[in-house]
Amino acid sequence: MRFIATYRQVLALLAPDRGVAWFLAFASLALAGLSFLEPVLFGRVVDLLSRTDVMPADRVWMEATTLLGLWAAVGLAGIVAGVATALLADRMAHRNRLRIMHLYFQHVLAMPLSFHGDTQTGRLMKVMLVGTDNLFSLWLSFFREHLTTLFAVIVLLPLTLFMNWRLASLLIVLVAVFCVVATMVVKRTEKAQARVEQLHSRLAGTAQDTLANVMVVQAFTRLSAEARLFGDIMRQVIDNQYPVLTWWAIVSVLTRSASTICVISIFILGTVLHMRGAASVGEIVAFMGLATLLIGRLEGAVAFLARLVFQMPGLEELFGILAAKSTVPERPDALDLPQAQGAVAFEDVGFAYPGGPPILTAVTFTAAPGRTIALVGQTGAGKSTCMALLQRLWDPSSGRITLDGHDLRDLTLDSLRRHIGVVFQDSMLFNRTIRENLLVGRPDATPEQLEHAARMAEAWDFILRQPKGLDTTVGERGSTLSGGQKQRLAIARALLKDPPVLILDEATSALDTATEARVQKALAALMHGRTTFIIAHRLSTVRDADEILVFESGEIVERGGFSELVQMDGRFAGLVKTQLAVQALPKVPEAV
Incomplete structure (x- = not known):
């Protein structure tokens, strides 16, 4: 199945933390074993108490004390293993979520314009945030709960055959029913959920596109039209999501019904076997405990599987973007x-x-x-x-x-x-302070160098008039500044970088005639001794x-x-x- 391959990719991302992951795996195995021992010990205690009429009291007391002490030790070990697992799993999941987010951010920034031209910014943001959140929840639930369930089913369930193969067969049938039902529903819902995720990405892209052009929306009275477009996509999300939710609701009902039938069957079969002398009361009690424990874990596993189906399209989008290759690849031996x-x-x-x-x-x-x-x-x-x-x-x-x-x-x-230094036709500024925008090309520039570049670009005077001077935030894409001010900051940014090759892409197009004359002198000084291309x-x-x-x-x-x-x-x-x-x-x- 696709979700198994995706799950394998999710776990493979933990390679830098493989030591912690292996420790958590052994801790989960220990937890599975300890949880298996508790109902077995409880059954032994019940058997011991049922033989008090044929055993000396001091022997009963001694064996009971031993069993209770062992039971207490098992419980204490389970608590310690559970706390260690939860603590380490939490830290590992948080650490790797941020690591993958940083890796994704770097990867997307390095992708060429062809990639960004084909992919909406809103979709990229949504894939990063949703994808890394999904990774976090999967890592956490896997090491906290579902690895223990896996060990319980694969390793410990067969051990019940040695206790009483007749009662154990009912547990095995229960697990088989869970697997068959879950597999059937996954096949029916994974494509539909992929469509839902595509619509969610479209929703994010539409929202980002509209908000980025809010001035156009308001100027052309597009408020109702854009809200209607957003609502249409929302309705498509609901229309595609409801059938998926229905199928997993049916799974929940079926698994709960199978669990109830299994518990009743264990009780009936155990009673028949006890009357024939083929099972003790303690074995029946132990299997009832094991069935209750296993049912709880399997129901959790089905809920986890449902969540994985819902999250898989988002994870596939994340992996798809991380696997995208640049159209301008850098050679391994690049100079x-x-x-x-x-x-x-x-x-x-x-x-x-x-x-x-x-x-x-x-x-x-x-x-x-x-x-x-x-x-x-x-x-x-x-x-x-x-x-x-x-x-x-x-x-x-x-x-x-x-x-x-x-x-x-x-x-x-x-x-x-x-x-290469560039002064763009559309002066692109970050929503940061003037100082941070100027230091983009040369973070180590001194205050004197920064002031000199700003003066040469005829920008120093208007910078001083800003509320906080160099520490004034310019707004998104420099929205708090005039076109001429933004362009002069862009020129100062290129001046500060001091590159041997300079590209001036309509560098003075936003300036008035008087300011343009002054900036042209600054540009002439900047261009001296440099290879300059003027568009x-x-x-x-x-x-x-x-x-x-x-x-x-x-x-x-x-x-x-x-x-x-x-x-x-x-x-x-x-x-x-x-x-x-x-x-x-x-x-x-x-x-x-």
């Missing part, structure tokens, strides 16, 4: 480049998304250290894709990209991205670039300096004329 000079070369690079049309075709250019290269063209021409390939967010479909002569695929991802639609910002690459439909159709390209009167000149014509349009007078 950790200690210091880059900044020489970049694209050699006949082609790229297409999986199953999609070509985005780039035969792109070839070189950027010597300290040179400034501008990439211009219409939206969708391939400029940003080129820079994504340079950061190795994707790998080229053909050709190669090198940094200081090294193929990017031969470098470690950390060392590659450590040498720009505002062509005035690329006038001083050493080389301009004009992209169209994923190809470089023109290249050269600003004046040279204008004189060619080609595509670049057409773009310049278009922008100049737009800027020359008269402003529409305001209505009085």
Whole structure:
């Protein structure tokens, strides 16, 4: 069954704690043995008391004292083993839950953009939280209860055959009925529960998507529509969940009925055997105790099995994401480049998304250290894709990209991205303090270096005006700041990182004209001595670039300096004329 393979994976995650796990396994075996001894000793005491009329009183007292002392020792040992098992199991489950959560978080962060583009953030969060909670409960219940049940069924149940095989056969039949019923219901419900889990993931993804765009929802009066969409998914969850719940309710009734029938059968058969002299009163009492104990454990096992069926789809989602392979894998012998000079070369690079049309075709250019290269063209021409390939967010479909002569695929991802600084078109800020956002690229920067970078980016003055200065929290995605302020923080962040290769993706698009002029001076100082790539639609910002690459439909159709390209009167000149014509349009007078 699938759930057995999943359960094996759950237990395999405890490999770092295998010593503790083995100790808990031996403790569970001891608990199973001790729990088996208690009803047996009780039956011996009953047999002893039933023979008081044929045995001397002092002998009865001596044997009774011995049995009671042994019984007390067994009970005390069971208490000690139970406390040790519960304590160690709790700590191990908590420790490994957090370890797997951390492992999952690291793994997802390292996955490429192709993975995140196909997977909703809400689903990723739900899988992490629900999956690790399921792991915790399974580990805890396995070592606290169900490993003992397993030992009781596999090891100790056959031992009852040596006590009285007739009465033992009833217990074996009971266990067989439990197994058959549980197997049948698992087969009927596991697919339906998988569908329920998919709907739960869809529910989480829908909620995250709506909350992330709450401004759009409110601005376009989508409150009722989004709530209705959420409610529709909830109804689908209920429609698919109810049949599963019904089947496991039937299992509960059947197992309870089988338990009651088994206890009555043991009493009837035991009475018949006693009348024939084939079973003592003590044996009957012992088997009644064993049956009650085993029934309680089997009912717990069925409840656990039901919970595992409910949790299995979530666990499979967790294991599926943990097993996902990166589309930009790092080679085992990848080079950790200690210091880059900044020489970049694209050699006949082609790229297409999986199953999609070509985005780039035969792109070839070189950027010597300290040179400034501008990439211009219409939206969708391939400029940003080129820079994504340079950061190795994707790998080229053909050709190669090198940094200081090294193929990017031969470098470690950390060392590659450590040498590249980016100022994004959409300045992405964490919901943390200004200080923490600036230190993202250089955590060890001194206060003086941080202030210097902020001043160069024309950000220091507005930082000081914030309620707590550098310790002011900027809100989710920098929601408490204006567009220009966010962009200046992004520029300061790149300045602080001090990389040999710099990518400016519409870095000044959110700034007003006066601030842009000041930041351009700061960027000019930052760009000095670095290999810089400028993606720009505002062509005035690329006038001083050493080389301009004009992209169209994923190809470089023109290249050269600003004046040279204008004189060619080609595509670049057409773009310049278009922008100049737009800027020359008269402003529409305001209505009085």
